[in-house]
Amino acid sequence: MQIDSAQLDTFAAVIDEGSFDAAARRLRITPSAVSQRIKALESRLGQVLIQRTKPTRSTEAGEALLRLARQVDLLEVEAIAAVKGKVEGLRLPVAVNADSLNGWFLPALLDVPPELVTAFDLRQEDQDHSAELLRNGTVLAAVTADPRPVQGCRVRALGKMRYLSITTPEFAERWLTGRPLAEALATAPMMAFNSKDKLQERLIRKVTRRRLDPPVHSIPASGPFVRAIRLGLGWGMIEEDAVEADLASGRLVEVAPGKHVDVPLYWQHWKLDSAVLDALTAAVLRAAAAGLRSP
Amino acid sequence: MQIDSAQLDTFAAVIDEGSFDAAARRLRITPSAVSQRIKALESRLGQVLIQRTKPTRSTEAGEALLRLARQVDLLEVEAIAAVKGKVEGLRLPVAVNADSLNGWFLPALLDVPPELVTAFDLRQEDQDHSAELLRNGTVLAAVTADPRPVQGCRVRALGKMRYLSITTPEFAERWLTGRPLAEALATAPMMAFNSKDKLQERLIRKVTRRRLDPPVHSIPASGPFVRAIRLGLGWGMIEEDAVEADLASGRLVEVAPGKHVDVPLYWQHWKLDSAVLDALTAAVLRAAAAGLRSP
Numbered sequence: 001m002q003i004d005s006a007q008l009d010t011f012a013a014v015i016d017e018g019s020f021d022a023a024a025r026r027l028r029i030t031p032s033a034v035s036q037r038i039k040a041l042e043s044r045l046g047q048v049l050i051q052r053t054k055p056t057r058s059t060e061a062g063e064a065l066l067r068l069a070r071q072v073d074l075l076e077v078e079a080i081a082a083v084k085g086k087v088e089g090l091r092l093p094v095a096v097n098a099d100s101l102n103g104w105f106l107p108a109l110l111d112v113p114p115e116l117v118t119a120f121d122l123r124q125e126d127q128d129h130s131a132e133l134l135r136n137g138t139v140l141a142a143v144t145a146d147p148r149p150v151q152g153c154r155v156r157a158l159g160k161m162r163y164l165s166i167t168t169p170e171f172a173e174r175w176l177t178g179r180p181l182a183e184a185l186a187t188a189p190m191m192a193f194n195s196k197d198k199l200q201e202r203l204i205r206k207v208t209r210r211r212l213d214p215p216v217h218s219i220p221a222s223g224p225f226v227r228a229i230r231l232g233l234g235w236g237m238i239e240e241d242a243v244e245a246d247l248a249s250g251r252l253v254e255v256a257p258g259k260h261v262d263v264p265l266y267w268q269h270w271k272l273d274s275a276v277l278d279a280l281t282a283a284v285l286r287a288a289a290a291g292l293r294s295p
Numbered sequence: 296m297q298i299d300s301a302q303l304d305t306f307a308a309v310i311d312e313g314s315f316d317a318a319a320r321r322l323r324i325t326p327s328a329v330s331q332r333i334k335a336l337e338s339r340l341g342q343v344l345i346q347r348t349k350p351t352r353s354t355e356a357g358e359a360l361l362r363l364a365r366q367v368d369l370l371e372v373e374a375i376a377a378v379k380g381k382v383e384g385l386r387l388p389v390a391v392n393a394d395s396l397n398g399w400f401l402p403a404l405l406d407v408p409p410e411l412v413t414a415f416d417l418r419q420e421d422q423d424h425s426a427e428l429l430r431n432g433t434v435l436a437a438v439t440a441d442p443r444p445v446q447g448c449r450v451r452a453l454g455k456m457r458y459l460s461i462t463t464p465e466f467a468e469r470w471l472t473g474r475p476l477a478e479a480l481a482t483a484p485m486m487a488f489n490s491k492d493k494l495q496e497r498l499i500r501k502v503t504r505r506r507l508d509p510p511v512h513s514i515p516a517s518g519p520f521v522r523a524i525r526l527g528l529g530w531g532m533i534e535e536d537a538v539e540a541d542l543a544s545g546r547l548v549e550v551a552p553g554k555h556v557d558v559p560l561y562w563q564h565w566k567l568d569s570a571v572l573d574a575l576t577a578a579v580l581r582a583a584a585a586g587l588r589s590p
Contacts, residue, residue, distance in 0.1 A: 091510075091511070098516065101516050102516065102518055105519075106519060106522055106523055106526060106528075107526065109512075109523070109528060118510045119484060119511050119512045119513075119529075120512050120513070120514075121512075121513045122512075122514050122515060124516050189414060215386075215414040216386070216414050217414045217415050217416075218415070218416045219396070219415075219417050220418065221396050221397065221419050221516065221517065221518075222518060223397055223516075223517060223518035224396045224397055227401055228401055231405055233404060233405060234414075
């Protein structure tokens with residue numbers, strides 16, 4: 001072994017538990033043993049690996065090692081499962097962006113053979129944070145709108161989510177009718193998921209060729225975001241499948257009919273020879289083929 | 296004035312923008328002017344107010360001042376609105392726990408007179424983080440399961456959410472029937488919102504008087520959490536209103552019929568003489584009376 005496995009486990013425990021003392025309790029060793037193992041690992045690699053903050057955090061140099069710890073862990077659990085004929089205690093950590101989690105993603109989990117995995121540990125994250133979680137090994141895969149491969153990961157195109165500009169007929173009547181759209185959109189209350197959600201601005205630029213500064217309601221949860229639009233709080237971009245029936249029946253209307261914003265999605269996963277990761281990737285690709293527009 | 300308002304605004308800008316340079320750009324002054332104002336404020340109060348990290352953060356001592364800045368800002372906007380007869384650019388930041396946001400809370404926003412507020416800026420937060428956001432003034436009110444008043448805030452009881460233990464008939468048939476419930480729950484896949492979600496454990500202890508260690512799927516979004524249960528991924532605690540119809544029709548069943556877990560909720564808000572805060576509080580109390588069990 002290039003790296004002492006007890007030292008590696010101890011390093012991961014200090015990050016996971018947030019302190020040297022808590023890691024000592026989990027590993028049932030003394031805090032000074034934890035401290036010695038970390039110092040030995042740091043001097044072996046010539047790098048500081050842990051920021052001694054509260055809670056403790058990995059340094060940038062430590063991130064690759066943290067990912068190594070998770071990867072070795074997964075390979076070990078899978079090897080034991082292969083020997084014993086059944087998997088035990090394997091929880092797969094995966095990051096998923098909010099709209100995918102709320103939409104096409106879930107059926108993929110049901111499609112992974114249960115003999116390969118005990119449970120799933122999903123994180124709802126935007127692309128900025130997903131990249132960090134992949135880098136430090138907190139998640140082994142992510143659905144993200146970011147096509148730039150994270151170091152050590154493989155990227156596959158999943159397809160596109162298409163968003164339409166949606167509101168109620170009453171809201172349209174009150175805020176939009178009887179004047180140019182560019183003027184109406186400058187004052188009509190707009191929805192946003194959070195301050196990073198630029199979908200509505202993209203629609204506005206597409207339609208008006210301008211930047212506008214309307215009042216913005218932020219509702220950072222996919223279900224409530226859609227519900228607030230249905231209640232008439234504002235207009236916003238909603239994934240087409242979620243509004244198809246209501247557009248047909250006239251319960252909802254498009255703010256800019258025929259205009260849309262497409263968001264391509266990607267599956268980023270560790271490059272690792274793991275049966276469960278292969279099965280999850282295949283299941284996610286199938287769910288994406290069923291639930292997304294082709295890339 | 297006890298505190299120079301330009302210094303106070305500059306302090307809030309440095310925290311909001313994340314750096315001295317970005318604050319300077321927003322305030323259209325030089326970075327050295329920003330630095331001088333902060334130094335003057337810190338020496339006036341004899342406390343370090345800003346952690347010079349990336350991004351900059353308020354120190355504990357600075358939190359009260361940050362809240363003061365937000366409060367003065369709100370009072371100023373309201374006073375200007377009273378003079379001009381209309382409100383401009385007033386976005387109300389409010390923290391709401393996930394299940395409330397997904398459930399009874401939204402109608403309250405529609406019930407605040409629109410002449411008092413421009414838009415709402417919701418944060419979805421658990422109680423730990425809500426307390427911090429109230430303390431440092433990032434939000435002016437919060438729906439939380441924590442009854443302990445945050446310093447400078449008033450607490451009102453809103454009512455209780457009642458959670459039932461829910462799964463599909465197929466899942467119950469496969470995992471639960473034909474053996475004692477305590478034994479079945481030790482192996483049947485369980486859902487959790489995240490690692491802080493103890494609702495399922497509370498139900499297990501109530502029913503079995505024991506702690507069990509079943510496989511746990513984490514899905515940190517209210518809508519997808521419920522949908523995963525409907526798809527048969529695991530059993531979990533769902534708010535009673537969301538499953539009433541499906542329990543009646545037999546599409547869903549209770550894991551432990553007749554057993555429930557109640558979560559009392561509270562409205563914590565700044566003690567401040569603000570028309571919009573009063574109106575929001577009244578609207579939230581009405582929505583809670585309509586959507587929650589009485590306290």
